Amino acid sequence: MTGSLLPWVVDAGVVGLQAAVMEPHKCKGILLLNISLRMLHIKKQPWYGRSFIRSFQNILRNTVLGKLFYKSVATPDAVRSILCQCYHDTSKVTEELVQKILQPGLEPGAAEVFLEFICYSGGPLPEELLPQVKCPVLVAWGDKDPWEPIELGRAYGEFDTVEDFVVLPNVGHCPQDETPELVNPLIESFVAKHIKNSE
Numbered sequence: 001m002t003g004s005l006l007p008w009v010v011d012a013g014v015v016g017l018q019a020a021v022m023e024p025h026k027c028k029g030i031l032l033l034n035i036s037l038r039m040l041h042i043k044k045q046p047w048y049g050r051s052f053i054r055s056f057q058n059i060l061r062n063t064v065l066g067k068l069f070y071k072s073v074a075t076p077d078a079v080r081s082i083l084c085q086c087y088h089d090t091s092k093v094t095e096e097l098v099q100k101i102l103q104p105g106l107e108p109g110a111a112e113v114f115l116e117f118i119c120y121s122g123g124p125l126p127e128e129l130l131p132q133v134k135c136p137v138l139v140a141w142g143d144k145d146p147w148e149p150i151e152l153g154r155a156y157g158e159f160d161t162v163e164d165f166v167v168l169p170n171v172g173h174c175p176q177d178e179t180p181e182l183v184n185p186l187i188e189s190f191v192a193k194h195i196k197n198s199e
Contacts, residue, residue: 086173142171
């Protein structure tokens with residue numbers, strides 16, 4: 001598995017929170033951008049639906065159906081369509097972006113990585129990790145995110161460790177790519193406040 005495939009495997013926000021819980025002395029701050037709400041997590045399903053979800057995920061992981069599904073999404077047209085769903089400003093969905101996202105998905109092992117990502121419904125939830133985090137957390141959210149609705153995301157701003165919840169206006173699910181002009185200053189000020197000043 002190549003490093004370029006890692007975004008397909010893990011939710012970076014959850015991994016960052018988990019690292020802060022496990023190694024608090026190494027983490028001076030966390031900035032979360034439209035963190036995954038993990039809506040397919042087994043703990044968020046009604047008891048009567050859990051066995052169905054597990055069975056469906058096992059079918060995708062362990063049968064030819066998963067590979068066929070992957071082939072249907074690992075195409076330029078499918079990637080473009082998915083990006084146009086999650087970017088509020090679809091003019092940012094360029095051919096270069098489509099190719100950069102698609103290329104790692106054409107490497108050996110990419111189907112397995114993708115299926116593992118979409119079938120993963122275990123592990124800790126952000127709301128379980130946030131109360132354990134000792135460092136400051138900044139949460140920023142695109143208010144036009146169709147996949148992780150800001151109405152649900154606002155709950156993360158209520159945790160004691162979260163120092164601010166920043167709304168990014170007219171931004172979709174990938175604010176770091178769609179509007180770096182909004183995100184980069186947030187990162188720079190957060191780093192200046194919590195990282196550089198503590199050195």
